[in-house]
Amino acid sequence: MAAWKRISVLWTVVRGDARLLWRALRHPGAPAWLKWGTALLVLYLVSPVDLLPDALPILGVLDDLVVIPMVLHAMLKRLPAHIRRDIQHPV
Secondary structure, three states, X not given: OOHHHHHHHHHHHHHHHHHHHHHHHHXXXXXXXXXXXXXXXXXXXXXXXXXXXXXXXXXXXXXXXXXXXXXHHHHHHHOOHHHHHXXXXXX
């Protein structure tokens, strides 16, 4: 599967969390671990090295469709309460 198609499929799965992550990254109180974690998540997404290689039909894409949303959601849950509140209800 082409990288662009994989990214577009992932976008439909994580659209809401991705927007919250973007707001959290732009928040003045964003913790450093969030920036590093996001960078590593993007690196995992574009890297040819996966838990399951993309050459395996269906399974190669499924690991991205499971791992990335889980990690994204876990990072958002670890945010301090005041940042979560600010990003969920932007002014």
